[in-house]
Amino acid sequence: MIPAAFEYYRPQDMAGVFAILQEHGDDARVMAGGHSLIPMMKLRMADVPHLIDLQDVGGMSDVTIVSHEVRIGAMVTQADIIDNTELTAVVPILREAALQIADPQVRYMGTVGGNIANGDPGNDMPGLMQCMDATFTLVGPNGERGVQARDFYEAAYITAREDDEILTAVTIPLHSGGYAYEKQKRKIGDYATAAAAVQITKDNGSCASAAIAMTNLSDTPVYSEAAGVALVGGTLDDTSLKASVAAMLNDIDPTEDNRGPIAFKKHVAGVILRRAIERAWSRT
Amino acid sequence: MKDEVTREERIDNLKGMGCSRKRVEDARFTQGKGNYVDDIKLDGMLFGDFVRSPYAHARIKSIDTAAALKVPGVLAVLTAADLEPLGLHWMPTLAGDKQMVLADGKVLFQGQEVAYVVAEDRYAAADGIEAVEVDYEELTVLVNPFESLQSDIILREDLVAEDGSIPAGAHGPRKHHNHIFTWDAGDKLPTEEVIANAEVVAEESMYYHRTHPCPLETCGCVASMDKVNGKLTLWGTFQAPHAIRTVVSLISGIEEHNIRVVSPDIGGGFGNKVGAYPGYVCSVVASIVTGKPVKWIEDRMDNLMTTAFARDYHMTGKISATKDGKITGLKCHVTADHGGFDACADPTKFPAGFMNICTGSYDIPTAYLEVDGVYTNKAPGGVSYRCSFRVTEAVYFIERMIEVLAIELNMDSAELRRINFIKKEQFPYTAALGWEYDSGDYHTAWDKALKTVDYDGLRAEQTKRVEDFKAGKTRTLMGIGLSFFTEIVGAGPVKNCDILGLGMFDSCEIRIHPTGSAIARLGTISQGQGHATTFAQILASEIGLPADSITVEEGDTDTAPYGLGTYGSRSTPVAGAATAMAGRKIRAKAQMIAAYLLEVHDNDVEFDVDRFIVKGAPEKFKTMKEIAFAAYNQAIPGIEPGLEAVSYYDPPNMTYPFGAYVCVMDIDVDTGVTEIRRFYALDDCGTRINPMIIEGQVHGGLTEALAVALGQEIAYDDMGNCKTGTLMDFFLPTAWEVPNYETDFTVTPSPHHPIGAKGVGESPHVGGVPCFSNAVQDAFRPFGNRHTNMPHDHWRIWKMANELGLHD
Structure with a gap:
């Protein structure tokens, strides 16, 4: 559990980050909280000759709330999310999800940006961001662009982010209605056996809109548009819940691991989604 | 005054x-x-670490250390060829077998020590390990002991004679080249006769899965050879420092007065730190060679994958009774998977430990136990993880057999236990498999436990829950786990307990x-x-x-x-x-x-x-x-x-602590998630020296029991790859997963111990594992569950429910 030798950089601004990235190309990587990258380096599964720590780069630790959206800097930690009462008041699902990530020690270091940008299918924030239709801000040497969370993930650890880009912030539109983040895991600190993020709105007693995303059930987070559509217009009776679950199961592609075989994961995914929908609906 | x-x-x-x-x-x-071993820092101290085999079974064609020796800071790379002239490329195990210190021509398990890199610091050692080139030829892997006993593949060529015959081992004749020993206790024919003629017989096979003690501090040592005065000092994570001194003297030839072994603060052992590991031998050799102190400290993966495992017992039992539930006989066969070397830590005369305590707390007139030890391509070990030698396996076996018999008799298992307990007036009681139980008062403890938890009320609630479940009103089942255990601890009388010839005074x-x-x-x-x-x-x-x-x-x-x-x-x-x-x-x-x-x-x-x-x-x-x-x-x-x-x-007898445990568990049939609503533990450890420390021990032992019953395992795939080498997959419970425990006690002093104390550190683990497991199994009993193997993690519980047709 000892990494290969590497150079450690702690630039003070984004220009400094890009200078190092340009000089070393693929041999350089940026690090936010380090709780995914450092273990991989210690296992010598990630070879990073030039490690760029983003801690001293300013401007990425703010949470800004305006009338229709919130903007969260990439270096905001999970603990910051949990402690931020103003943020919880407008986007309560963030806190509900953050409390289910890893353990308190990891949450003091682990960041929103790192969780999102790493592209690990086990991470909780990517599915959550897809559910909320967030936009990721990517800054590169040639400027800034936005990518929808729902378009960002291509395969495990492969995302729309270019190697010379930094994910600096996420922007989340404010939602009305009910929400839930439901996660089954083996123990504290574990990745999800299955997790579901649900945002739902009600109009005249029936479902007006629903957004559903699943975590750790494919090599990417899965935004299941069909699962949401299956609920719209209904009163969330057993038939529509079953239709939503069936649609979701059609979109996921879990693999067997120590958490269990595929049949189990699909079953649990269905149960978890159903519970998430019911809890979200009860909060509308 | x-x-x-x-x-x-x-x-x-x-x-x-x-x-x-x-x-x-x-x-x-x-x-x-x-002050733990890794806190020890000496002037000029070097660091050693291992090149480990990625394969579970392979021949080593060559080892090239040239590139490693060029890594800055690397001073030496030891291989079996370097140790052979010293006679240290193999070492004796505590079980009468021998074990490779460094791979001698082949490897027998994933993670086996192949070469030892000595460097100025840990970082250089790690880089040196990367640079050692080992050419392996993969061999067919045997991870199943039953297949191993049938296979033509010879795991241990060193234990087969040139003419192909199989010489006897340390514990008698061997039936097959991958067989280690057969050990038995009790009366075979009378037991078979009693079972054959019994009114009721229950039969069951169960696998007590492989797991690991996983102490928070991993194993390690610092060896320092003072070439001026000829004195070797060895600091290490040793649960038996004197025995280690004697072993080091015997294998190194250094006179015992010139060896000082020190166990500083130790961060948990649970049996993992009883045996001798290649790291100790290599560090001593490296210190002798370099003249400098050498430190070796395992990382977590090394510890989980290569140092002593626990359990891995395939057990088959038959228990017979009258139709009123009076037990008449018990038969048990064990196929014990010992991995690549037999490195079990047991008293010499007991290659299956005290498995012959498997008649438990019950007055069983006739019994027979037979254990076959088998080599496979898994890590060696077989230590007593928070239990006296194999007592956890024995108690799990009998407490499951009681439950299975209760099903066969259509009887409440609490009552079945009660009518079969050894009675207070029967002590000292000589069990059918030979042990003399010094003292006990099981009925008093059992009645107190059942009364405290309102057992009848719990059963009524459970009956109602089953009705509600069948009516579609709930998807949560309720399990009531019972266990009554008798430990056998305090090894032990020198007349029958020794390790490597050292009496266990x-x-x-x-x-x-x-x-x-x-x-x-x-x-x-x-x-x-x-x-x-x-x-x-x-x-x-x-x-x-x-x-x-x-x-x-x-x-x-x-x-x-x-x-x-x-x-x-x-x-x-x-x-x-x-x-x-x-x-x-x-x-x-x-x-x-x-x-x-x-x-x-x-x-x-x-x-x-x-x-x-x-x-x-x-x-x-x-x-x-x-x-x-x-x-x-x-x-x-x-x-x-x-x-x-x-x-x-020199104790005249072992001591026999006992206890009565009850677990109430709610189980989500759809997700396999368990919630422990209540856990009541009554322990009788004789005279109580410090009640607070006893409670702490009970809490710790129960937590490790929860771990083992509900998910903790060392699992291998068919290629012998260890699938549980990190704490992500190896279940180590945190405060989050642990319920509140209620502790209680009775006091039945040991009649032969000077202060009447019996020992308590392991009781909660021994009694806890079957209690948690029984709770899971009991929840599904109304739907036809008879026995399902641990660990009861989410997916396996889901599988139980699924196979019983409880899902849509």
Whole structure:
């Protein structure tokens, strides 16, 4: 559990980050909280000759709330999310999800940006961001662009982010209605056996809109548009819940691991989604 | 002593036995001031670490160390070829087998030690490991012991004669080249006859999965050879420092007086730190070669994947009874998977440990046990993870067989236990498999437990829950787990217990200082059990000096008396007895001194709490503090100066702690998630020395029991790859996963132990595992579950429900 030798950089601004990235190309990587990258380096599964720590780069630790959206800097930690009462008041699902990530020690270091940008299918924030239709801000040497969370993930650890880009912030539109983040895991600190993020709105007693995303059930987070559509217009009776679950199961592609075989994961995914929908609906 | 101090106050001041004295160790542990092996830093110290095999079974065609030796900071790379001239490329195991120190031509399990890189620091060692090139030729892997026993593939060519015959092993004839031993106990034919003619027979096969003790501190050592005075010092995570000293002497040829073994603070052992590991041997050799101290510390993956595992027992049982439920016979066969080398840590004559305690707490007139040990391509070990030698397996077996028999009889299993318990008046009780149980009062404990939890009320609630479930009103089932266990601890009497020929006595040496304080040294070593606290309490009560004035020291073989160490709950039964006996020697001499000082005959004084008083005249007394000073400043005719004693205690019998546990669990049928609503643990460990420490031990043992029952395992794929090498996949419960425990007790003192204590550290693990497992299985009993193997993690519970047709 000892990494290969590497150079450690702690630039003070984004220009400094890009200078190092340009000089070393693929041999350089940026690090936010380090709780995914450092273990991989210690296992010598990630070879990073030039490690760029983003801690001293300013401007990425703010949470800004305006009338229709919130903007969260990439270096905001999970603990910051949990402690931020103003943020919880407008986007309560963030806190509900953050409390289910890893353990308190990891949450003091682990960041929103790192969780999102790493592209690990086990991470909780990517599915959550897809559910909320967030936009990721990517800054590169040639400027800034936005990518929808729902378009960002291509395969495990492969995302729309270019190697010379930094994910600096996420922007989340404010939602009305009910929400839930439901996660089954083996123990504290574990990745999800299955997790579901649900945002739902009600109009005249029936479902007006629903957004559903699943975590750790494919090599990417899965935004299941069909699962949401299956609920719209209904009163969330057993038939529509079953239709939503069936649609979701059609979109996921879990693999067997120590958490269990595929049949189990699909079953649990269905149960978890159903519970998430019911809890979200009860909060509308 | 002032008159206003009452006798009760004098007792309280001692903080002796029965007092929940706070642990004296915790001041340093809670402040980060402990001194663990990895805290040891010596001038010029080097670091060693292993190149490990990625394959579970492979021939080694070549090892090229040239590139590694060019890595900056790397000083040497040892291979089997380097150790062979010293005769150290193999080492003896505690089980009478031998084990490769470094791969000698082949590897037998994933993670096996192949080469040892010595470097100036850890980082250079890690880089050096990357640069060693090993050319492997993969061989067919055997991970299933039943297949191994049928296979033509020879795992251990060193154990097959040139003519192809199979020489006997350390424990008798071997049936196959991958077979290690057959060991049996009891009467085979009479047992088979009883079962064949019984009114009711229940039969079941069960697998007690492989797991690992996983102490928080991994294994490690620092070896330092002083070439000037010829003395080797070895600090390490040793649960038995004296035995390690003897082993090191035997295999290295260094005379024992020139070896000093020190166990500093140890961060948990649970059996993992009993055996000898290649890291110790290589570090010693590296220190001899380089003349510098060499440190070796495992990382977590090394520890989980290569150091001693526990369990891995495939057990088949038959239990017979009358139709009224009176048990008449028990038969058990075990296929024991020992991995690539037989490195079990058991007393020599017991290659399956005390598995022959598997008749449990029940009066079973006829029984037979047979165990076959088998080699496979898995890591060696087979230690007693928080239990006395294989007792966890034995108790799990019988407590599951009882449940299966209850199903066969359509009877409540609490009642089935009650009518079969050994009765109070039957003790001392000789079991069908040979052990003599020293004492017990099972019915009292069982009745107290069932009453406390309102057992009948729980069953009524469960019946209602099943109705609701069937009516579609709930998807949560309720399980009531019962277990009643009898441990066999305190190994043990020298007449039948030894390790490598070393009798399993233990020892205590006491020196009373002139001012009335003392130091006691023991042959055991605490790994978190709180010996420095509890042994001082034993002495306080025995010699009348305050526990706070008594230092307890263990772990340094240059100063401590010889002992066999700490495992199998043996410290209190054996070293605790030695402590009491040494204390009584002190008291006997103190009595003579007191009589002299009081100018009466020896028999005219008697001990009273913290002093000797003249019989019938308690106002005439000498305190132990006064007596201690007199021992050093007065010339007393016929009595040597000083006040010291030593005792080597050979226990006349084992001790037999017991307990009654109940677990109430709610199980989500759809997700397999369990929630422990209640856990009640009644322990009878005989005389209770420190109730607070007992409770702490019970909490710890139950937590490890929960782990094993609900998910903790060492699992391999078909290629022999370990699938559970990190704490992501190896379940180590945190405070989050642990329920509240209710502890309770009865007290049935051991009749042969000087203070009646029996040991408690492992009881909760032994009794806890079947209790958690029984709770899961009980929840599904109304739907047809008979037996399902552990671990009961989410997906396996889901699978139970699925196979019973409880999902849509």
